[in-house]
Amino acid sequence: MNTPAIHADQIRIGDTRSLRFEGNSYGSNVSFFLVTNDPGQGPGLHRHPYDETWSVLQGEVTITVGEDTFVAHAGDTAVAPAGVWHGFTNTGTGILQIMCIHASPVMIQEFLDDQQ
Numbered sequence: 001m002n003t004p005a006i007h008a009d010q011i012r013i014g015d016t017r018s019l020r021f022e023g024n025s026y027g028s029n030v031s032f033f034l035v036t037n038d039p040g041q042g043p044g045l046h047r048h049p050y051d052e053t054w055s056v057l058q059g060e061v062t063i064t065v066g067e068d069t070f071v072a073h074a075g076d077t078a079v080a081p082a083g084v085w086h087g088f089t090n091t092g093t094g095i096l097q098i099m100c101i102h103a104s105p106v107m108i109q110e111f112l113d114d115q116q
Contacts, residue, residue, distance in 0.1 A: 024105035031107050033100040041096075042089035045112040048102060052080045055099040060092030085112060 011019045017036035065086045080086035090096035
């Protein structure tokens, strides 16, 4: 099967630099965010009914998974198990680029206290 490339502008989140790929729309069993954030940016605490895996592509990020908080850099990988509150913030001095892989063809996110 010859599948055409999915252009970034097709999955861009509004006017941001970040992308949202929801696998179900493209015949894939995984979804992802390719996040590009400035220092201080990142999502609040949230959780999913499936695992989320992060791959840090550029920069420094502070990640919280449950009760644990740790710093990761380009080349590092981290995992949040299903149902565990987690989030991250760009704590570096430059751009953060991080791939957030959702083990689901459809993204399901619940934010703590309904914040986004």
